[in-house]
Amino acid sequence: MFGYTGKNLKIDLTTKSFEIFDTDEVLCKRYLGGRGFGVSIISDRITKDPFSEEIPIIFATGPLLATPSVTSGRMSVISRSPLTNTVFDSSVGGRFGTSLKKAGFDYLEIVGMSDKWVGIVIDGGLVRIEDGTWASGLNTKQVFEHFKDKYSTAVIGIAGENLVRFASIVFDNGHYHAGRGGLGAVMGYKRLKYIAVRGDNPIQIHHPDSLKTAVKDVMRLLRASPAIYGEFGLHRYGTACLVDVIHAKRLEPTENFKKTFFEHSSRYSAYAINHNYKSISSGCNGCPILCKKTGKDEMPIPEYETLSHFGALNCNYSLEIITEANRLCNLYGLDTISTASTIACYKEISGQVFEPKGILQLIHDIAHRNGNLGFILGEGSLRYADSVGMRHLSMSVKGLELPAYDPRGSYGMALGYAVSNRGGCHLRAYPISHEILRKPVATDRFSFEGKARIIKIAEDTNAIIDSLTACKFIFFAVSLEEFANILNAVTGLTHNVQSLLEIGDRICRLERVLNNKNGFTSKDDDLPQRFFEEEGSSSKNVKIRPINRQDFLDARGRYYTLRGADKQGRIIIADEKAH
Amino acid sequence: MKRLIEKYLKKLEQQGLVNPKETVFIASDDRVYSNTRLSKSLVTIFDEMNINSLIIAKPVEPYKKIIESLVVSKDKVIIPQDCETRTFFHDFPVIEKVNKQSIIQALSKRKSAVSRDGRVVAYGMVSPEQAYINISSTFFSLFVKYFVDRINLKEAIPKAIYNLIKEIQPLNLKEGSIFEAGKALVSLRLVDSYFGNISFINDGLIHISQTGSSLDELEDTIVTVPLDMSSTNGIIASSEFSTHRSVYLNTDFRYIIHGHPPFTVIQSMLCDERDCVRGDMCYQSCKKERYFAGIPIVSGEIGTGTNALVNTVPNAMKQSNAVIVYGHGIFVASKEGFQQCLDEIIRIENTALMDILRTKRS
Numbered sequence: 020m021f022g023y024t025g026k027n028l029k030i031d032l033t034t035k036s037f038e039i040f041d042t043d044e045v046l047c048k049r050y051l052g053g054r055g056f057g058v059s060i061i062s063d064r065i066t067k068d069p070f071s072e073e074i075p076i077i078f079a080t081g082p083l084l085a086t087p088s089v090t091s092g093r094m095s096v097i098s099r100s101p102l103t104n105t106v107f108d109s110s111v112g113g114r115f116g117t118s119l120k121k122a123g124f125d126y127l128e129i130v131g132m133s134d135k136w137v138g139i140v141i142d143g144g145l146v147r148i149e150d151g152t153w154a155s156g157l158n159t160k161q162v163f164e165h166f167k168d169k170y171s172t173a174v175i176g177i178a179g180e181n182l183v184r185f186a187s188i189v190f191d192n193g194h195y196h197a198g199r200g201g202l203g204a205v206m207g208y209k210r211l212k213y214i215a216v217r218g219d220n221p222i223q224i225h226h227p228d229s230l231k232t233a234v235k236d237v238m239r240l241l242r243a244s245p246a247i248y249g250e251f252g253l254h255r256y257g258t259a260c261l262v263d264v265i266h267a268k269r270l271e272p273t274e275n276f277k278k279t280f281f282e283h284s285s286r287y288s289a290y291a292i293n294h295n296y297k298s299i300s301s302g303c304n305g306c307p308i309l310c311k312k313t314g315k316d317e318m319p320i321p322e323y324e325t326l327s328h329f330g331a332l333n334c335n336y337s338l339e340i341i342t343e344a345n346r347l348c349n350l351y352g353l354d355t356i357s358t359a360s361t362i363a364c365y366k367e368i369s370g371q372v373f374e375p376k377g378i379l380q381l382i383h384d385i386a387h388r389n390g391n392l393g394f395i396l397g398e399g400s401l402r403y404a405d406s407v408g409m410r411h412l413s414m415s416v417k418g419l420e421l422p423a424y425d426p427r428g429s430y431g432m433a434l435g436y437a438v439s440n441r442g443g444c445h446l447r448a449y450p451i452s453h454e455i456l457r458k459p460v461a462t463d464r465f466s467f468e469g470k471a472r473i474i475k476i477a478e479d480t481n482a483i484i485d486s487l488t489a490c491k492f493i494f495f496a497v498s499l500e501e502f503a504n505i506l507n508a509v510t511g512l513t514h515n516v517q518s519l520l521e522i523g524d525r526i527c528r529l530e531r532v533l534n535n536k537n538g539f540t541s542k543d544d545d546l547p548q549r550f551f552e553e554e555g556s557s558s559k560n561v562k563i564r565p566i567n568r569q570d571f572l573d574a575r576g577r578y579y580t581l582r583g584a585d586k587q588g589r590i591i592i593a594d595e596k597a598h
Numbered sequence: 599m600k601r602l603i604e605k606y607l608k609k610l611e612q613q614g615l616v617n618p619k620e621t622v623f624i625a626s627d628d629r630v631y632s633n634t635r636l637s638k639s640l641v642t643i644f645d646e647m648n649i650n651s652l653i654i655a656k657p658v659e660p661y662k663k664i665i666e667s668l669v670v671s672k673d674k675v676i677i678p679q680d681c682e683t684r685t686f687f688h689d690f691p692v693i694e695k696v697n698k699q700s701i702i703q704a705l706s707k708r709k710s711a712v713s714r715d716g717r718v719v720a721y722g723m724v725s726p727e728q729a730y731i732n733i734s735s736t737f738f739s740l741f742v743k744y745f746v747d748r749i750n751l752k753e754a755i756p757k758a759i760y761n762l763i764k765e766i767q768p769l770n771l772k773e774g775s776i777f778e779a780g781k782a783l784v785s786l787r788l789v790d791s792y793f794g795n796i797s798f799i800n801d802g803l804i805h806i807s808q809t810g811s812s813l814d815e816l817e818d819t820i821v822t823v824p825l826d827m828s829s830t831n832g833i834i835a836s837s838e839f840s841t842h843r844s845v846y847l848n849t850d851f852r853y854i855i856h857g858h859p860p861f862t863v864i865q866s867m868l869c870d871e872r873d874c875v876r877g878d879m880c881y882q883s884c885k886k887e888r889y890f891a892g893i894p895i896v897s898g899e900i901g902t903g904t905n906a907l908v909n910t911v912p913n914a915m916k917q918s919n920a921v922i923v924y925g926h927g928i929f930v931a932s933k934e935g936f937q938q939c940l941d942e943i944i945r946i947e948n949t950a951l952m953d954i955l956r957t958k959r960s
Binding site: 290 | 599602625626627628646647648649650684685686688702705706707708709722723724725726727728731792808809810811819827828829830831832833834835836837839840843899900901902903906
């Protein structure tokens with residue numbers, strides 16, 4: 020099997036046993052890898068509670084991983100989210116995926132629940148479930164220091180141990196995260212503190228020369244892309260490059276989305292960061308973009324969503340506080356978007372005004388579940404807001420807190436957030452690419468015209484990217500046309516754009532079917548009412564109006580038609596055979 | 599959708615590429631829209647392809663004769679060597695017949711394709727605008743390839759074709775604004791589809807067209823970027839922003855136009871050098887000093903990177919108000935205003951055109 024190892028590892032933490040078995044070729048054909056593998060594997064257990072022995076957590080690699088393909092150093096973690104209750108995948112960079120594949124496995128599936136804290140060590144083909152009690156109570160950095168650089172490691176922090184519903188899994192010295200959806204809490208429930216892996220098996224490539232040519236085509240497009248290699252692009256500034264343009268377009272979520280413009284955001288813009296920290300670029304294995312920026316002592320510099328949500332969303336313009344909040348979230352293993360948004364929700368509901376440093380105390384309290392407040396905020400903004408009768412003030416979809424793009428200034432994003440299978444997520448369809456960054460072409464950001472089809476195709480495309488497992492950023496510059504050539508060169512298959520999109524559609528439909536099984540319908544494919552009732556921060560030139568409810572519902576209806584769903588958002592013809 | 603179809607059909611007509619009545623433009627959201635009555639197989643093409651829009655274009659002259667001549671051979675693929683093909687299209691498959699199956703087969707691999715009967719098909723994944731860009735750029739690349747191949751093979755340009763090509767008439771800008779200059783570039787066909795860009799500098803601020811903006815619709819698509827880079831707004835600026843900025847930093851010019859005048863591009867690709875060690879890599883680097891009509895011709899790929907034009911154009915502009923980039927286009931700068939840039943780009947394009955028609959015709 021070119022591009023695959025042909026072997027997988029399943030570990031049962033209840034019995035402390037494991038088995039190694041062959042990769043199903045039909046699974047590869049129908050779901051490619053990564054996210055596709057994960058949603059297919061979990062499909063027969065998706066109704067199990069996220070906090071149960073039966074629910075699996077899957078670490079899945081893709082066919083391009085550990086090959087000379089461009090930006091293919093990623094992998095996906097898949098389970099059922101304790102925050103949203105949906106099927107949930109998280110794409111993560113770093114070198115864990117590469118190490119897992121080189122250790123000889125296409126995916127790792129973990130089920131069961133240990134009676135005490137454990138860690139998993141995979142050393143080439145050798146697998147060990149070891150006592151992890153030494154690591155319990157430690158922050159992620161302390162665990163990383165234990166393993167140094169000998170292994171690639173996936174670790175949960177105190178938040179995961181305490182089952183905070185938006186606890187993350189932190190990888191490779193704190194630079195990479197399976198950030199969203201509380202997958203760290205799934206590990207925490209299983210009492211799995213860490214996984215360490217290494218390996219050096221080469222991956223077989225079907226046609227190395229064709230791969231070289233295909234990679235060359237991609238590199239040419241990358242160099243032509245302002246968003247990637249331009250003077251303001253990701254290569255130079257990381258995702259912080261978005262602060263200024265989102266600010267200028269007035270879709271910057273401010274004060275728990277009450278406003279869409281924060282006058283102080285230049286204090287934490289890419290320019291300000293560059294001025295304050297002498298940053299160094301790094302990135303995932305095999306990536307030429309190098310979007311990760313680190314400061315002194317390898318301190319991760321906050322990414323766009325973190326900057327904006329610990330900044331504008333919480334009315335804080337101190338770069339120092341944002342950086343410290345980011346550091347704490349990394350140490351405790353917390354998703355920065357959900358953490359910042361839950362705090363902003365609390366601020367609005369409680370009416371409390373506190374110093375920026377108060378943000379840091381709340382992060383600490385949430386991670387440790389300190390007191391009643393720490394406990395309830397650790398449940399996420401929706402459960403918290405619901406508990407005080409203010410559900411409408413949780414700025415979330417399906418319980419997943421919204422990222423840093425206000426939907427009133429990006430109607431594709433409004434639709435994308437609403438119909439996303441994993442909740443309020445910008446990465447399922449990322450319409451910011453065409454509505455703001457004008458790639459591959461610009462679309463009218465204040466119109467739903469044509470957006471249903473755009474969102475559907477973009478979701479399918481991104482499902483493929485997550486299954487290959489490549490990086491979404493590269494698709495600012497290239498298309499599936501170029502990646503089909505890369506995939507074919509690696510695997511010897513004969514894919515083209517349309518055959519890949521068919522697989523993408525299969526993955527997205529299966530995810531929706533799985534959510535339908537857990538009771539999700541059109542009532543969940545919706546936005547907080549604020550966006551339909553309140554105006555954003557308009558200027559003389561740009562009006563940020565409330566979204567017209569009927570226009571939104573019409574667009575959502577069109578999306579359902581294209582997705583093969585009924586008016587309640589339920590898939591009409593399910594893909595019965597998961598794999 | 600209907601509105602977008604009409605808008606981009608009109609643009610194709612204004613560019614002198616197609617007759618809208620002989621062109622099929624289809625776009626879809628949850629249902630299919632078109633400018634014409636569709637056969638059942640074309641209606642259902644959207645069930646089998648995850649695309650947003652599709653154009654089947656029948657070229658008008660001179661493109662008709664040019665494209666028909668390119669598909670006479672039995673080659674299954676056409677590979678022009680200009681920058682747009684190299685960077686974005688890679689190549690153009692040739693299909694024997696325009697039918698549903700052949701369209702799906704070709705467009706599952708490439709953005710556009712050419713049929714043996716001379717029609718061009720292209721799709722858009724995101725919007726009808728994208729299908730328009732793909733068609734328009736395909737016409738440009740095929741046009742350039744036709745002339746470059748003929749001249750390199752020392753074949754004469756048929757009278758039937760050169761009679762259809764006219765010199766560009768000078769145009770006076772009334773106000774000299776960036777918007778007016780952009781419109782002039784489009785109306786004079788000095789740029790194809792959405793390629794090309796334009797900027798001026800004032801008080802330390804560069805005002806430049808956004809990436810992927812149509813130069814005749816610049817009213818809402820100028821982005822202002824500080825020369826000192828203190829804002830990253832420029833992430834949505836033209837992909838050639840770095841080149842514009844470098845020119846402003848290294849010269850006294852205050853206005854820059856970057857266009858894709860076809861005959862200038864063709865001239866840039868004609869080289870008599872024999873036994874050149876670069877082979878077909880002239881677009882990346884060339885050690886020979888080359889000029890056309892006194893204007894330097896440099897190598898350089900789009901954007902950044904070692905072989906990018908950001909490293910070649912600004913240097914050449916220290917000595918010249920215009921620079922031609924191999925297989926790509928031209929940068930023209932001025933200290934006075936856009937009128938001077940426009941006059942110069944017209945002069946160079948007319949010189950290029952006349953040189954080819956005078957010396958290479960049958």
